[in-house]
Amino acid sequence: MAHSVQPLHEMASSTSSAELLGRIAELVGGPIGLLSHDLNTIADADPDRPLEIDGDPLERLLDHDHQGHDHRGDDVRALVDGMFPIAFVRGGRDHDPAISALIGQLLSHHLPVFDYLDHLRRRKAMSAAAQLQWDQLPSRSRRIGRYAIGAALEPAYEVAGDLFDFAASVEGDVVLYALDAMGHGVEATLSASLALAAIRASRRNGAPLREQVDAAHESLAAQYDGARFVTLVAVRLADDGVEVVNAGHEPIRRGDRDGLSSLEIAPYPPLGVEGPRRHESTMLPPLERDEALVLLSDGASGARDTHGDPLGAQRVNELLAELWSSHPLLMAHRLAKAVIGHSGGTLDDDLTSVVVTCG
Numbered sequence: 504m505a506h507s508v509q510p511l512h513e514m515a516s517s518t519s520s521a522e523l524l525g526r527i528a529e530l531v532g533g534p535i536g537l538l539s540h541d542l543n544t545i546a547d548a549d550p551d552r553p554l555e556i557d558g559d560p561l562e563r564l565l566d567h568d569h570q571g572h573d574h575r576g577d578d579v580r581a582l583v584d585g586m587f588p589i590a591f592v593r594g595g596r597d598h599d600p601a602i603s604a605l606i607g608q609l610l611s612h613h614l615p616v617f618d619y620l621d622h623l624r625r626r627k628a629m630s631a632a633a634q635l636q637w638d639q640l641p642s643r644s645r646r647i648g649r650y651a652i653g654a655a656l657e658p659a660y661e662v663a664g665d666l667f668d669f670a671a672s673v674e675g676d677v678v679l680y681a682l683d684a685m686g687h688g689v690e691a692t693l694s695a696s697l698a699l700a701a702i703r704a705s706r707r708n709g710a711p712l713r714e715q716v717d718a719a720h721e722s723l724a725a726q727y728d729g730a731r732f733v734t735l736v737a738v739r740l741a742d743d744g745v746e747v748v749n750a751g752h753e754p755i756r757r758g759d760r761d762g763l764s765s766l767e768i769a770p771y772p773p774l775g776v777e778g779p780r781r782h783e784s785t786m787l788p789p790l791e792r793d794e795a796l797v798l799l800s801d802g803a804s805g806a807r808d809t810h811g812d813p814l815g816a817q818r819v820n821e822l823l824a825e826l827w828s829s830h831p832l833l834m835a836h837r838l839a840k841a842v843i844g845h846s847g848g849t850l851d852d853d854l855t856s857v858v859v860t861c862g
Contacts, residue, residue: 510526510529510530511530511602511605511606511609513526514526514527514530514606514609515609515612517613519617520613520617520618520619520620521619523610523613523617523620524548524549524620527548527582527590527606527610528548528549528552530596530606531582531592531596531603531606532594532596533592533593533594533596534547534548534549534552534553534554534592534593534594535547535548535549535552535554535582535590535591535592536548536553536554536556536560536590536591537589537590537620537623537624538560538561538588538589538590538591538624539624539625539626539659540624540625540626540629540637540659540660541626541657541658541659541660542560542561542643542655542659542832542836543559543560543626544560544626545560545591546623546624548590548623554579554591554592554593555593556579556591556593559840560588560591561588561832561833561836562833563579564579564580564581564588564591565588565828565830565832565833578593578594579591579592579593580592580603581603581607582603582604582606582607582610583603583604583607584604584607584608584610584611584642585608585642585644585645585646586644586645586646586651586652586653586830586831586832587607587611587642587643587644587645587832588607589607589610589611589614590607590610611642625660626660627660628660629659629660629661630660630661630663631689632661632662632663632687632688632689632691632692633659633660633661633662633663633692635689635692635693635696636656636662636663636664636665636666636692636695636696637656639666639668639695639696639699640654640656640666640667640668641667641668641669641670643655643832644830644831644832645669646862647669647670647671647677648671648675648677649861649862650677650740650790650859650860650861650862651830651831651859651860651862652669652677652679652831652857652858652859653830653831653832653833653834653835653836653857653858654667654669654831654832654835654855654856654857654858655832655835655836655838655839655854655855655856656839656853656854656855656856657802657839657842657843657850657853657854658849658850658853658854662853663687663688663689663691663692663853664683664684664685664686664687664688664691664692664694664695664853665681665682665683665684665695665800665802665853665854665855666680666681666682666684666695666696666698666699666855667679667680667681667682667798667855667857668680668682668699668702668703669857669859670706672706672739673706673707673709676739676740676741677739677740677741677859678706678712678737678738678739678740679737679738679740679796679798679857679859680699680702680735680736680737680738680798681735681736681752681753681798681799681800681855681857682695682698682699682733682734682735682752683695683733683734683735683752683753683800683801683802683853683855684698684731684732684733684734685731685732685733685773686731687853690731694723694726694727694731694732694733694775695733697719697722697723697726698719698722698723698733698735698774698775699719700722701715701718701719701721701722701723702715702716702718702719702737704718705717705718705719712737712738712739712746712748712784713748713781713782713783713784715737716735716737716748716750716774716782717780717781717782719733719735719774720750720774720775720780720782721779723774723775724775724776724778724779727775729775729776729777731775732751732772732773732774732775732776733750733773733774733775734750734751734752734753734773734774735748735749735750735751735752735773735774736748736749736750736752736753736754736755736798737749738755738796738798739784740789740790740796740859740861741789742789743786743789744786744787744788744789745786745787745788745789745790745796746784746785746786746787747766747768747784747785747786747787748771748782748783748784748785749768749769749770749771749785750770750771750772750773750774750782751770751771751772751773751774752770752773752800753798753799753800753801753803753804754766754767754768754816755768755796755797755798755799756795756796756797756799756819756820756823757787757790757794757795757796757797758794758795758820758823758824759793759794759795759827760793760824760827761824762820762824763795763797763820763823763824764820765816765820766787768785790859790861791861792861792862793829793860793861793862794860794861795823795827795831795834795858795859795860795861796858796859797823797856797857797858797859798855798856798857798858799819799854799855799856799857800852800853800854800855800856801852802842802850802852802853802854802855803819803838803842803854803856804816804818804819805852806842806843806845806846806850806851806852806854807846807851808845808846808847809847814842814845819838819842822838822841823838826838826841829860831858831859831860832858834858834860835856835857835858838856839854839856842854
């Protein structure tokens with residue numbers, strides 16, 4: 504490991520994207536590709552050294568428990584930030600997994616500074632509303648304590664109005680949120696961003712979950728006077744149970760590889776409408792080992808095929824079991840692809856899928 508400290512230090516102090524990618528290639532000893540925003544393709548960092556990964560890159564790397572496949576023994580490996588495979592490497596030198604993780608984190612750290620890195624990850628131009636939205640999001644996949652979290656957001660380059668968030672709270676509990684704003688475009692993204700900012704400010708001030716939801720409602724009502732709303736589901740995972748507040752949002756799902764079901768929790772009205780109010784939470788039994796919770800927007804159950812028929816809540820639950828993976832990012836990604844396939848390749852509404860599993 505000591506041999507790798509100096510190259511890692513040089514990576515951290517890189518002054519250009521070319522310098523950074525060159526140092527990573529030298530350190531790993533093989534070609535590198537960056538994962539696209541929509542998770543479907545790999546963009547080669549050096550066209551003269553293509554990675555040449557066939558098919559879905561997440562399936563290639565992470566599909567070790569679905570239909571008996573296991574590709575982990577081949578020569579492709581990931582450079583991860585948290586649990587998110589920001590880049591892939593073929594062949595090259597074997598490294599301590601901690602070194603590979605540090606490389607992935609350093610690469611992710613440089614993304615907001617070197618635009619060329621993000622440019623590589625784009626399969627097409629991103630709208631201003633989508634850019635604003637992506638800038639609000641946490642990592643796509645991370646482990647916090649016993650919980651592994653993964654999220655997918657579609658359509659990646661035009662999405663506007665859906666957001667998600669997760670964090671370890673001041674008390675150390677894991678909290679997750681899925682938001683869906685009224686309408687589409689910049690106004691939808693702005694209202695969802697305001698709600699999320701209010702939640703984060705309240706949460707970081709030490710407020711409990713229900714007061715975080717109160718803060719989002721009050722901020723939206725003050726800004727828009729009832730003219731715009733945002734739906735929300737907020738979840739706290741702790742040893743004493745699962746705490747849920749639902750404000751007009753799609754029900755959360757719970758279950759395991761044998762089946763998931765929608766949790767019937769009476770929702771409050773969406774945030775920002777129907778005057779002042781205080782939200783109360785519902786407590787559920789703790790999440791057990793190998794169980795999952797899934798937070799979705801209505802872009803999943805409401806997705807319509809070419810005949811106009813919606814996918815429906817029951818079919819979504821069936822798909823979640825059929826597409827089960829112990830890696831939550833892969834499970835979220837599979838569901839997004841299935842919904843897009845049902846819709847004939849084009850979504851009429853944004854789709855957010857946040858999966859958390861207990862290990």
